[in-house]
Amino acid sequence: MKDTQISGEATDLDENRTGRAEDGRLVGADRVLAVLKELARYPDGVGLDEMTRVIASPKPTVHRALGTLRRAGLADQDDQGRYVLGDEFLRMAFAHHEARPEHVRIRPVLETLAARFGETAHFAVLDGREVVYRAKVDPPTGAVRLTSTIGGRNPAHATGVGKLLLAYQVDTVEAVEKWIGDEPPVRRTPRTLCTAEALHREFETIRGQGYAIDDQENEVGVNCIALPVYTTSRVVPSGAVSVSALTYRTSPQTLVDAVDDIRRALGHLGAA
Structure with a gap:
């Protein structure tokens, strides 16, 4: 099951300099990075529902962050629709480490x-x-x-x-x-x-x-x-x-x- 569009995401107009909204939610780039870091904990992949629970953000919000990562090659989906770290992320990480x-x-x-x-x-x-x-x-x-x-x-x-x-x-x-x-x-x-x-x-x-x-x-x-x-x-x-x-x-x-x-x-x- 591949990625499908999820609508209804609110705009994060109340983002502050800490990368969190006034109510404590992760927003913007900080949210995307939090999702990326969390993906590293699931070598066998993680579903959208589980990622939503761990990140403690609305499902459309997490889905959009995953979409951003997928477009950059930093995340991917397997045949079961579970999200994993993308090959581009692994290439970057290992190339940097070895150098x-x-x-x-x-x-x-x-x-x-x-x-x-x-x-x-x-x-x-x-x-x-x-x-x-x-x-x-x-x-x-x-x-x-x-x-x-x-x-x-x-x-x-x-x-x-x-x-x-x-x-x-x-x-x-x-x-x-x-x-x-x-x-x-x-x-x-x-x-x-x-x-x-x-x-x-x-x-x-x-x-x-x-x-x-x-x-x-x-x-x-x-x-x-x-x-x-x-x-x-x-x-x-x-x-x-x-x-x-x-x-x-x-x-x-x-x-x-x-x-x-x-x-x-x-x-x-x-x-x-």
């Missing part, structure tokens, strides 16, 4: 580390209270691999890459308290550090040794070691590289014992 200077420079390092340890290697950057994974290389062999994805996010305080990058930004207990603010860190596992005092001590240790360890703090059964990467500055890390391992086959101590090997693999990218 990023940091990706071109980091990927060979990740490939080396994944082959060396038989585990997954990541490159991530800090974005507020979260880390975003910009690159990932799975091991060439091994039946069990991590479910992390490029563009995926995790709480910074619970991950090796996040703790490492935070350590270079918040260097006093007062700064940690300010970073936490009124929203206490989420305890992902029984080992997650959630207090300002505990995180401050951890950050001091990280700055002293030059690497961070996640010992099942973000996910039970998974640990990692993270080291800084300097692609845009010689003083402040632009991101971090990690080797993330399944605990039953690679212990945190195994990763720590190999920290010099990881530094050599990073080469000048890891030199402060």
